[in-house]
Amino acid sequence: MTVENRGWHVRFLKLWLPLGVSLIFALFPFYWMAITSLKTNQELYSRKLTPLYVHNPTLKHYIDLFTETSFLEWTWNTFVVAVISTAISLIFGAMLAYPLARIRFAGAALVSFAIAATYLVPQPLLFVPLADLINKLNLNDTLTSVILTYPTLLIPFCAWLLMGYFRTVPQELEDAARIDGASRLQTLIKVVLPLCGPGFISAGIFAFTLAQNEFLYALIFLTKTEVRTVPVGAIAELVKGDVFYWGQLMAAALLGSVPVAIIYSFFVEHYVAGLTAGSVKG
Amino acid sequence: MTAIVAPADTTRRRPAFSLARWLERPGVFSWMMVGPPIIFLGMLVGYPFFYGIWLSLLNRPVAAEGKFIGLDNYIADWHDPAFWQVVINTFVYTIVATILKMVFGLGLALVMNQDFRFKNLTRALLLLPFIVPTVLSTIAWQWILDPAFSVINWTLVTLHLIAPPGPSWLGNPDLAMGSLIIVNVWRGLPFYAITLLAGLQTISPDLYEAATIDGAGTWTKFRYITLPLMKPVIFIVTMFSVIFTFADFQLIYVLTRGGPANSTQVFATYAFDVAMNGGQFGQGAAIALTMVPALALMIAAMAIYLRPSKS
Numbered sequence: 001m002t003v004e005n006r007g008w009h010v011r012f013l014k015l016w017l018p019l020g021v022s023l024i025f026a027l028f029p030f031y032w033m034a035i036t037s038l039k040t041n042q043e044l045y046s047r048k049l050t051p052l053y054v055h056n057p058t059l060k061h062y063i064d065l066f067t068e069t070s071f072l073e074w075t076w077n078t079f080v081v082a083v084i085s086t087a088i089s090l091i092f093g094a095m096l097a098y099p100l101a102r103i104r105f106a107g108a109a110l111v112s113f114a115i116a117a118t119y120l121v122p123q124p125l126l127f128v129p130l131a132d133l134i135n136k137l138n139l140n141d142t143l144t145s146v147i148l149t150y151p152t153l154l155i156p157f158c159a160w161l162l163m164g165y166f167r168t169v170p171q172e173l174e175d176a177a178r179i180d181g182a183s184r185l186q187t188l189i190k191v192v193l194p195l196c197g198p199g200f201i202s203a204g205i206f207a208f209t210l211a212q213n214e215f216l217y218a219l220i221f222l223t224k225t226e227v228r229t230v231p232v233g234a235i236a237e238l239v240k241g242d243v244f245y246w247g248q249l250m251a252a253a254l255l256g257s258v259p260v261a262i263i264y265s266f267f268v269e270h271y272v273a274g275l276t277a278g279s280v281k282g
Numbered sequence: 283m284t285a286i287v288a289p290a291d292t293t294r295r296r297p298a299f300s301l302a303r304w305l306e307r308p309g310v311f312s313w314m315m316v317g318p319p320i321i322f323l324g325m326l327v328g329y330p331f332f333y334g335i336w337l338s339l340l341n342r343p344v345a346a347e348g349k350f351i352g353l354d355n356y357i358a359d360w361h362d363p364a365f366w367q368v369v370i371n372t373f374v375y376t377i378v379a380t381i382l383k384m385v386f387g388l389g390l391a392l393v394m395n396q397d398f399r400f401k402n403l404t405r406a407l408l409l410l411p412f413i414v415p416t417v418l419s420t421i422a423w424q425w426i427l428d429p430a431f432s433v434i435n436w437t438l439v440t441l442h443l444i445a446p447p448g449p450s451w452l453g454n455p456d457l458a459m460g461s462l463i464i465v466n467v468w469r470g471l472p473f474y475a476i477t478l479l480a481g482l483q484t485i486s487p488d489l490y491e492a493a494t495i496d497g498a499g500t501w502t503k504f505r506y507i508t509l510p511l512m513k514p515v516i517f518i519v520t521m522f523s524v525i526f527t528f529a530d531f532q533l534i535y536v537l538t539r540g541g542p543a544n545s546t547q548v549f550a551t552y553a554f555d556v557a558m559n560g561g562q563f564g565q566g567a568a569i570a571l572t573m574v575p576a577l578a579l580m581i582a583a584m585a586i587y588l589r590p591s592k593s
Contacts, residue, residue: 018393019404025468026408029422032433036425044431051433092319099312106309111316118327122529124550125574126327128557128567129334152326155319183302184311213415215532216550220558231417235536246425253418264413268406271413275473276480 030257037061037250044246061247062255070225071252074233079259081143081229082211085150089207090200092151093158098188100159101166102174119156123216131220145221146229150214154207161206161277165199166192202274205267212260230256334567342564355568364544364552365569369576372548374459376528376580379466384520386467387474388512392504394475395482405476412472420536423465427451427537452538455545462546465533474519481515482508520584528577549573 036044038057043049065071096115100108130149139145169192177187218232225237234252238245264271304310338355340348359365394405411419426433435448451461485508493503531550534540540547540555547555549569557566 015393015396015398018389019398022390022393022471023404023407026411026472029419029426029468030410030414032426033419033422036422051431051436092322095315096319099315103308103312105312107313111320114320114323114328118323120525121327121331122525122550122573122577124529124531124553125570126330126334128553128563128570129330129337130326131557132337132563133330133333149326152323155323159319184306209413213417215415215417215535216554219535231415231532234421235417244425249421250425253421256418257414260413260415261410264409265406268402268409272405272409272476272480276477 030254033250033254033257037247037254039247041247061245061251065248065251065255069237069248069252070228070233071230071255073226074228074230075256075259077143077227078212078229078231078256081146081150082208084147085154085211086204086207088147089151089154089158090204092155093203094162094193094200096155096159097162098166098192101163115156115159118152119160123153127216127220130217134221139221141222141224141227143222143227146214146218149217149221150211153214154210157210158203158207161203161274162196162199164277165196169195198270198273201267202270202277205263205271206274208263209260209271334571337564338568338571340564342562344561344563348564351564355565356572358565359568359572364547365572367544368547368549368552368569371459371544371546372528372573372576373580375463375466375530375546375548376524379463379470379527380520380524382463382467383470383474383523384516387471387519388478388516390471390475391478391482392508394479405479409472409476411469416469416532417536419469420465420533423468424452424537427461429453453542455542458538458542458546462534462537465537466527466530469533470523470527474523477519478512478515481512485511517584521581524580524584525577528580529573549576 035052035054038054038059038061040056040058040060043055049055096111099105100112134140134145134149139148173191173195174187177191178184182190213231214229215231218229219235222228222232225233228236230252234249234256238249238252305314337348339350339352341351341354342348390408394401394408398404425431429450429452430447432448432451434451435444435446438444439446439448449457452458489507489511490503493507498506529550530548531554534546534548534551535554538546540551549572553566553570556562556569560566
């Protein structure tokens, strides 16, 4: 009895207490986002009411967000940009990863180095020259500008992750296909790629969330309402001077997070695999 | 070499065949594959990088021709007190946030490495701050830290711990940096915890059993088994984190724009301010490039302290 009690205390201190505190810390801002978006303005700016829960829930901020701003357009833009740049990154990533994983060729070390260097170049280092470049190409205020630049952030990661998956395909399978007369390209497409589905899902999910997250390039290149993405639209148009439309901001933040959270919840294991692959395997 | 085996007329008779053969050569096939992405990255990463170096040597207002001025932009940085403030801020932000994330991340990973119900669900929930677009979650933090309606202040006032109205978390130069660091830790902690947890799971339980039989306590096991085996993982995670914290833009731009009075201005926000708001592309490029030696210094220092010892 006493032993059991003591065990329970230890388990509480070593497990449930730190876990509970971490969960509250991690999730509180989302709770706050949700309840703020459901409060009336009167309630938001009241000093008398307890702010911890909603007294008179309202959908006004959501309705305003849809009718008075271009939120739906921003959501669509964000989605299009994320999907296309993820697709480009997966294709280019696979093209880099397969030869590096499987074939010994002159210059392989140089290519690996280039990928690692690209991975580690932080965005703020490039935005000034890129802004000038996009300007000269007349790509300002087009989705093309961000569709072209996001993959530079995503390709190195996709290549790195896919390399690990390509290496897990048994060499014998490829040899057998080659002996049967398949070309290298046919072997890759018909034998290797079908076996690397999980790798593509991991890399794709990771690239998709990164693309949704990108802000700096979108902030600089996209200055018109109709081409903006959700983060830039929210920052640029739901804050007017010193006036913050907190209800709408929170509604936009919540709705903007939902697509990522849904996709993530379906593929959480793949996401974790992608997240940890680089550091643990290496 | 090919000239000897394949005389000219043979090639002419069966050109398709030899082209296919040529494409099958390891070097040719590999470069056909890596060529397009390498050209793509070269144009959008390599070229801008060197173009940025060139820009930093120009006096280049946004709408005018550039004029070569050598190192004048860098010399101007050197004499600019705001620039040195930026250097100090960036180092404080990166070092403090990284240490907090490393310590609490490892702690959380150790907690998560026990058996308990709903482990996968807990892990998924704890990762949420990391996957949600940063700008959007940072907006929520901005409201949590609002000068007039901060829920933190409301709680502290209601508990009679402070006098109303309470501190302005982002408006007070002494508190702003601390607030930013907490938000950064909130966002980055899951990455540390989950990655380190994956590292912990690769350590064989046999090692701990053997140590227990030899009479080792919890601390001894942590110090002499867990830490040494985790060093490579900690190193890689920390390196990524340092680079991305050092170059952080989103979080600071949303919360303070570098203010109040430059007290939270870092390299990325300062370069943005000078280049985009001030229209000085050359000067902005120079500020961004000064990140490189600073970052290199930081990574070198970390590599020395955390280098996985080769056995």
